Amino acid sequence: MIDFNNDWKFYKGEDSNASKPDYDDSKWRxxxxxxxWSIESDFSNEYPxxxxxxxxxxxxxWYRKTFTVPAVFKDREVRIEFDGIYRNSTIWINGYLLHKxxxxxxxIFRWLTPWIHFGKPNIIVVxxxxxxxxxxxxxxxxxxxxxxxxILTEKTRIDDRFIFVTxxxxxxxxxxxxxxxxxxxxxxxxxxxxxxxxxxxxxxGEPAASDEMQCNTSLASCEFNLKLR
Numbered sequence: 001m002i003d004f005n006n007d008w009k010f011y012k013g014e015d016s017n018a019s020k021p022d023y024d025d026s027k028w029r030x031x032x033x034x035x036x037w038s039i040e041s042d043f044s045n046e047y048p049x050x051x052x053x054x055x056x057x058x059x060x061x062w063y064r065k066t067f068t069v070p071a072v073f074k075d076r077e078v079r080i081e082f083d084g085i086y087r088n089s090t091i092w093i094n095g096y097l098l099h100k101x102x103x104x105x106x107x108i109f110r111w112l113t114p115w116i117h118f119g120k121p122n123i124i125v126v127x128x129x130x131x132x133x134x135x136x137x138x139x140x141x142x143x144x145x146x147x148x149x150x151i152l153t154e155k156t157r158i159d160d161r162f163i164f165v166t167x168x169x170x171x172x173x174x175x176x177x178x179x180x181x182x183x184x185x186x187x188x189x190x191x192x193x194x195x196x197x198x199x200x201x202x203x204x205g206e207p208a209a210s211d212e213m214q215c216n217t218s219l220a221s222c223e224f225n226l227k228l229r
Contacts, residue, residue, distance in 0.1 A: 004080070005033040009064045012037055018062045019092045021123045025064045033148055035083075036141035037061050038130070047133070055141030057069040058130035061143055064123060064226040067150070071119030076152045078116050080124065084146035087130040094122055104130075104140060109161065156185045156194060177209075185217045192217045 008027035017023055047057050069078060080093075087104030090097070096115045100109055116122055130142040159174040159182045168176040171206075179198050197212040 001103075002150040002152070004065070004067075004150045007065060007067075008033060008035070010035065010037070010143075011062045012059060013062075014060050016062065018093065019090075019096045019097075019125045019127065025035045025065070028062075028064065029206045031063075034145050036064075038140075038142040044223045049133040049135075052079045052138070053136055054141075056139070058133045058135075058142055060131055063126040063128070063144055066121050066123055067184060068149075069116055069118050069152070074118040075155065076113075077155060078112045079150050079152060079153070079156065080108075080110055080112055082126075082144060082146070083148070085126065085128055085144050086130055086140050086142055087135075088132075090127045092123075092125040111206075151213055156183070157179040158183055159173055174207075182218060183215045203209070 008031050009025045010031045011018065011025070011028045038054070038058065041057050043055045045051050045055050047053075047055055049056060049058060049167065080091075082089075084105060085108065087102065087122070089099075089101045089108070091099045091101075091108070091110070093112050093115045094117065098112070098115075099108060099110050108135060112122075112124075126144060128143055130140070163179065165180040165192065166178045166180070168178060170176075177200065183196070185192050185193050185194070194215040196215050198210060199207055200209040202208040
């Protein structure tokens with residue numbers, strides 16, 4: 001995981017050319033995330049958000065960030081994660097339209113690998129539009145108001161966002177724990193057999209239980225269910 005909060009450029013206003021990779025953002029303001037441009041303004045009950053929405057303006061804002069993924073990682077998968085963008089966000093990577101999201105509270109996860117230039121500069125651009133006001137019963141802010149991160153994983157991987165651990169039975173004599181998740185392999189790869197193994201360690205650091213299975217990825221992914229007892 002790579003912290004993606006620093007070295008962003010920001011511009012408040014509209015510019016239809018700002019999504020282009022060769023756009024000159026040298027005059028834009030340097031910022032770090034999380035960032036809320038509304039709170040930077042003076043309060044006024046004349047703003048469309050009204051006092052109920054914080055008496056601060058919305059509007060349109062642009063974010064750009066130049067970053068490099070070292071060539072040594074060219075065999076990895078690259079994912080971008082935004083914990084929160086308010087709202088109506090549009091995201092580009094190297095000029096490619098990656099994602100549109102209307103909700104301002106939804107976390108965004110998107111794979112960048114097909115459009116990443118390993119060992120060379122990349123440009124990620126985010127346009128945010130919170131100009132429709134009032135749109136809430138409370139103050140929402142505007143912009144990339146939560147953390148961002150870059151995730152590098154192996155091609156064959158367990159999806160770390162969807163691991164579920166449940167306990168069927170825990171008492172003084174016995175415990176049964178299920179681990180459920182998904183294994184993903186590169187597409188297209190056809191059928192692969194992936195060996196899965198889970199181990200549970202006790203407070204003393206010693207293994208307490210384990211289970212293993214083979215996962216058949218005939219459809220580029222497979223579900224696994226490991227039982228520890």
